[in-house]
Amino acid sequence: MNFERIKEKLSILADAAKYDVSCSSSGSKRTNKNKGLGDSSGMGICHSYTEDGRCVSLLKILLTNHCIFDCAYCVTRKSNDIKRAAFKVQEVVDLTIAFYRRNYIEGLFLSSGIFKDADTTMERLVQVAKKLREEENFNGYIHLKSIPGASDELMREAGLYADRLSVNIEIPSETGLKLLAPDKKREDFIKPMQKVKNEIIQYKSEKKLIKSTPIYAPAGQSTQMIIGASGETDAEIMYTSAYFYKQFNMKRVYYSGYIPISYDTRLPSIGTEVPMLRENRLYQTDWLLRFYGFDIRELLNKEYPNLDSDIDPKLSWALRNLQLFPVDVNKADKNMLARIPGVGMKSVHKIIQARRFRKLNWEHLKAIGIAMNRSKYFMVCDSNKFERKDRTAAQIKSLILQHSASKYNTTYNQQLNLFSSIETPVAV
Amino acid sequence: MMTKLIYDGTFEGFLTAIFQVYEEKLTNICIERKELATETFFSEYTLVTTDVCKANRVWKGLSRYCAAEGKNNIYKAFLSECDGIENTLYHYIQRSLSEKQNIAKDYADPEILKIAKTVRMVNREKHRMDAFVRFRLTKDGLYFATVSPDFNVLPLNAKHFKNRYADQQWLIYDLKRNYGIHYNLKEVYYINLQLSEEVNNTSKATYYFTEEEQAFQELWKKYFTSTNITSRKNMKLHVQHIPKRYWKYLSEKTPNLKK
């Protein structure tokens, strides 16, 4: 291995890949086979954290940053004057194995600029995964990017070696896409997604009949949207997201605050702040949909097209629906407990367990670890001390904001915690 | 008068102490590790002789009311080595046996809550070790790492590493407790070594480790810096995820050597 040359390629191709925020390495069921290398059956592990506080769990690189397309929001775009490089298939294989054996990573996340055409690029990505599985007996995690426009045949092969496949739609609306990536068509994204979805369903049902059926993309598929590059509302973004979850059985939709990388006037100019708080609110909403039993229409609709920035989406919802509160923590069902602002899913489970032994009072709730600042206005327990006053939503909101030590700091930190956490739901 | 039971610090020793409590029908007791035990004038103390048979009987007996999860929690909380954890665990065992039911989730009992919290801390440290172990390839073909976890978690890590690195020899050594776990391509063994202090000394690296080892560490470090997004920098969060006491084991966090 020519270490100097590899080092240079690595710095270019890791730098170009870093804007894809997916870092997940969990959800696969691939176990170690025949005493080979690796196992990805557990929860993904963050082996390190970058200085921006994000999890490092996969070797995330592009195979090459040569690209025939010119998407305005992308550093790799054809018209951008940057250094270009390309890895050889074997180089990626060797690097992945060497890093994995040293316990640096959970596996590989390989994406690529589109050189020549979609199929040639996709084929090369598949080659890397195939080599890792077949020649190196590697059972670590592999996430491959599906190249928009790649053929069904290649997508089928990709899923046989990869744990996860993803196509990033990047721009939430079709008009935005037309403006910023005129060479790309929405169908080109949808087609591989549809193919992957169908294959997953088919392989699963075959596996039920024939045990030896190979697993197909066991960690499912994901996608990413860039936030704040084109003018969509939060409602447009989240309805798109809800559609992708439903239509393609997405495991995850990622939201990535646009990082200004271009002087193109169609985009926010360089120096514009990364919309991290907004990104956080979208993730919170996403969590509420997936783990807390909310319907998107409850959180965002014609009257409320955008999320509040000063309070989290669950609190906003509760303030609009005060008639449903206070909730009795000793009686309410799981669904309703999960809707109390400030009470996360973990706390919900603890309450349900602990109340089997005795009726819970404020002390118990505090000891279990429930943050009272937000929740106390929305629940009652085994105590006659509770918030009796009939307060208006505005009053409650201002009381809560007053008592958050530093409201921007708390939301800001929470946001980043959420952002870097892997698949664990975080209290919202 | 309080009876103090002093045991050798092993898990079997602790379970033997519990056995003794029930056999001798002792009440008002306190269990302490030998290295921490202090003599006082106000209590009697008994030295417990570790007996694997007795320990096993207690361990089996616990299955009835504690279930696998409860037993796991007892073991994990014990590994925390926290002061006084033995007495908290005794309280838990006593309640389980006398109430004849699984009380693991009775979080409104402060001692039970304490066990749950301790288990969480131990689990967290275990996961940190899964994540932060950095193997270096020695000239003998052994993937070698040193750690010094806050709690005695290596016994919990063995399975994870065995499943994952089934085709390579590895050794993870706890410098604080002076023992390690070693996998020889078949089984994982506990091992005690006379480790030279030099082994973590960068200037001696070429003596112990392969030539390529250093190059891979540099590639990793290069990757680590290239994948960072500077406009999102947040050191507070960074340190929260990787507390500074772990940095010394992470090759990506060691400063660049100026030649």
Ligand code: SF4
């Ligand atoms: S096709 Fe992909 S790599 Fe190429 S410019 Fe568009 S987004 Fe960037």
